[in-house]
Amino acid sequence: MDYIAVVLLEILYMIAFLALISAGLAIVFGMMRVINLAHGEFVMLGGYATIASSKAGINIYVAMLLIAPIVVGAVGLLVERLIVRFLYGRMIDTMLATWGLSLLLTGLVTLIFGNTAVSVPAPIPGYQIGRYQMGGYNLFIIAVTALLLLGMWMVLRYTRVGLIARGAMLGADIVSALGHNPRTIYMLTFTVGAALSGLAGGVLAPLTGLLPSSGGAYIAKAFITVITGGASVVAGTLTTAGLFGTVNQVVSFASTPVVGEIAMLALAIVLLRLMPQGVTGRFFRNST
Amino acid sequence: MTGSGFGVGRIRWNWFAAFAALLVLLPLVSETNTPTLLAIWALFALSLGLMWGYAGILSFGHAAYFGLGAYTYAIASFNIGESTVPLLLAVLVPMVFAAIIGAMMFYGRISDVYLGVITLVVTLILNRFMNATAGDAYRIGNARLGGFNGIPAFPILNVPGEPDVQIFGTPYYYVVIACLLGSYLLARLILGSKFGRALVGIRENEARMELLGYNVPALKTAIFAICGGLGGLAGALFANWAEIVTPSVFSLGQSAEVIIWVIVGGLGTLVGPMIGAVLLGMLKIALGMQTSIDNSLVLGAILILVVLLIPSGFAPAFVAWRGRLLQLQAYRRHARRSTRRRLHLKEAE
Numbered sequence: 028m029d030y031i032a033v034v035l036l037e038i039l040y041m042i043a044f045l046a047l048i049s050a051g052l053a054i055v056f057g058m059m060r061v062i063n064l065a066h067g068e069f070v071m072l073g074g075y076a077t078i079a080s081s082k083a084g085i086n087i088y089v090a091m092l093l094i095a096p097i098v099v100g101a102v103g104l105l106v107e108r109l110i111v112r113f114l115y116g117r118m119i120d121t122m123l124a125t126w127g128l129s130l131l132l133t134g135l136v137t138l139i140f141g142n143t144a145v146s147v148p149a150p151i152p153g154y155q156i157g158r159y160q161m162g163g164y165n166l167f168i169i170a171v172t173a174l175l176l177l178g179m180w181m182v183l184r185y186t187r188v189g190l191i192a193r194g195a196m197l198g199a200d201i202v203s204a205l206g207h208n209p210r211t212i213y214m215l216t217f218t219v220g221a222a223l224s225g226l227a228g229g230v231l232a233p234l235t236g237l238l239p240s241s242g243g244a245y246i247a248k249a250f251i252t253v254i255t256g257g258a259s260v261v262a263g264t265l266t267t268a269g270l271f272g273t274v275n276q277v278v279s280f281a282s283t284p285v286v287g288e289i290a291m292l293a294l295a296i297v298l299l300r301l302m303p304q305g306v307t308g309r310f311f312r313n314s315t
Numbered sequence: 316m317t318g319s320g321f322g323v324g325r326i327r328w329n330w331f332a333a334f335a336a337l338l339v340l341l342p343l344v345s346e347t348n349t350p351t352l353l354a355i356w357a358l359f360a361l362s363l364g365l366m367w368g369y370a371g372i373l374s375f376g377h378a379a380y381f382g383l384g385a386y387t388y389a390i391a392s393f394n395i396g397e398s399t400v401p402l403l404l405a406v407l408v409p410m411v412f413a414a415i416i417g418a419m420m421f422y423g424r425i426s427d428v429y430l431g432v433i434t435l436v437v438t439l440i441l442n443r444f445m446n447a448t449a450g451d452a453y454r455i456g457n458a459r460l461g462g463f464n465g466i467p468a469f470p471i472l473n474v475p476g477e478p479d480v481q482i483f484g485t486p487y488y489y490v491v492i493a494c495l496l497g498s499y500l501l502a503r504l505i506l507g508s509k510f511g512r513a514l515v516g517i518r519e520n521e522a523r524m525e526l527l528g529y530n531v532p533a534l535k536t537a538i539f540a541i542c543g544g545l546g547g548l549a550g551a552l553f554a555n556w557a558e559i560v561t562p563s564v565f566s567l568g569q570s571a572e573v574i575i576w577v578i579v580g581g582l583g584t585l586v587g588p589m590i591g592a593v594l595l596g597m598l599k600i601a602l603g604m605q606t607s608i609d610n611s612l613v614l615g616a617i618l619i620l621v622v623l624l625i626p627s628g629f630a631p632a633f634v635a636w637r638g639r640l641l642q643l644q645a646y647r648r649h650a651r652r653s654t655r656r657r658l659h660l661k662e663a664e
Contacts, residue, residue, distance in 0.1 A: 120622050127618030134612025243567055247439050254432050285447040292436045300423045
């Protein structure tokens with residue numbers, strides 16, 4: 028009984044983890060069809076911003092929920108203005124330039140913080156389920172992710188900003204004809220996407236030690252979650268995060284974490300082969 | 316993409332001979348360890364450049380074939396001893412693997428980003444798997460896969476038929492150069508054939524080629540497999556050079572690096588990727604010798620600048636520039652001549 032509870036909690040945590048690291052990428056890909064390969068480095072920067080400011084004496088919740096998104100959002104704005112905006116409509120070139128950016132950011136952080144792991148302790152103590160010791164902080168991550176996805180869905184569904192955003196997603200030229208500047212929309216979208224990546228990095232920072240190369244651990248997982256999810260931002264991310272998270276953890280419990288990860292990656296290949304437009308290209312077509 | 320049929324099928328034999336002579340004579344003036352490595356990298360870049368520049372297939376996980384070649388060679392040479400069969404296997408195994416992956420993707424009409432994701436994920440799976448193969452349970456014949464530490468001390472290349480006569484140092488440099496020049500000629504041969512022209516056609520307009528009756532998925536799978544085989548050859552040569560293979564041959568960085576070499580050198584050429592690999596390889600080695608500037612910082616900056624400023628890479632940009640220069644000279648000559656003629660006319664008056 029306890030064991031089942033532990034497994035369920037771990038599955039839930041994995042789903043939340045995948046959805047959290049994918050949210051920023053999903054917004055940018057879903058709305059702009061831009062693949063940001065520096066996404067993992069944005070997450071990593073969020074982590075560094077959190078750890079640096081909490082070491083400077085700022086409350087850790089303020090650091091992760093406020094400072095990390097603002098810092099990384101600003102970086103995103105800068106990147107959009109300096110690099111990405113020249114490459115709209117050139118998907119492969121965007122991927123290459125952002126890959127360059129990912130290397131650049133890794134190198135830059137190595138230069139500033141050095142190539143050693145930094146970390147902060149988790150601010151929430153663990154608890155017991157029967158014989159099992161659980162991390163209390165995992166529950167916090169699940170809660171943050173649930174709120175984040177709910178918030179994104181509400182904004183996209185019920186606000187004027189969300190309406191314009193969804194319009195730009197479906198037909199940028201029509202939105203432009205209605206008097207909204209697509210360039211501004213793209214700029215804001217990229218900034219918001221970067222800020223969400225920063226938030227993810229900040230919230231995840233206390234769980235793992237951070238290295239300048241940490242971004243690489245996130246990018247592949249976020250990438251497959253978003254691409255197999257398809258065009259719908261919230262529904263797509265949630266579906267594939269649920270699927271991949273469950274498969275990963277169930278297989279991990281049955282054998283080893285490495286086999287779990289390989290099973291998840293293999294599933295992604297199969298799904299992409301069957302549904303090249305992503306899961307929401309086939310199912311839930313009118314979702315947000 | 317770049318201009319149509321850029322140098323397809325033409326071998327400038329005088330240039331080729333001069334270049335080959337230069338490579339053959341290089342050991343007279345320089346040590347051969349670094350040039351060997353650079354030539355291996357050039358071969359790896361050539362294998363991606365052929366596929367990406369001419370068939371328009373960009374793999375984000377070309378390191379998969381490089382790594383498979385390296386591992387296949389190491390495992391097979393442990394089990395067989397004599398190195399001729401392992402070297403052939405190191406080309407064949409990645410080729411078959413690429414054919415399977417390619418067939419899966421191209422018959423499923425997967426392209427662009429989705430192709431990028433799948434190739435990336437395949438490489439990642441191989442990387443994760445090889446990293447987790449520590450311990451005695453993971454062995455193929457006599458070869459222990461060794462997990463994170465990789466496979467050291469396997470038998471290196473020997474003279475075919477004589478397992479005791481190993482090839483290393485300057486002779487090995489010549490082996491690598493022969494492989495590089497041979498692969499280049501093979502690529503030229505492919506591009507000059509009907510198959511190569513069909514590939515360029517697919518790059519320019521896939522739907523039209525399909526409607527003209529070409530079997531697009533089969534052609535794409537074929538070139539994907541060939542380039543996988545060439546990548547495997549590069550990997551096997553690298554394994555012989557390093558005398559150890561570790562899972563880092565499957566890393567994301569390895570895939571990224573070769574893409575950067577190709578695009579900096581020039582997409583849609585064969586010489587460009589090789590030059591890109593050699594120049595950036597030299598830069599990487601030079602940066603590796605000092606510690607103040609991080610290697611990936613410089614590589615990243617170069618990639619961003621190239622994509623933004625010269626998206627077609629240096630070689631096509633150079634050719635375009637030379638073309639403009641020649642045009643300008645012709646124009647000037649013409650202008651001078653007509654001025655002279657006008658002056659003559661004036662004098663005659």
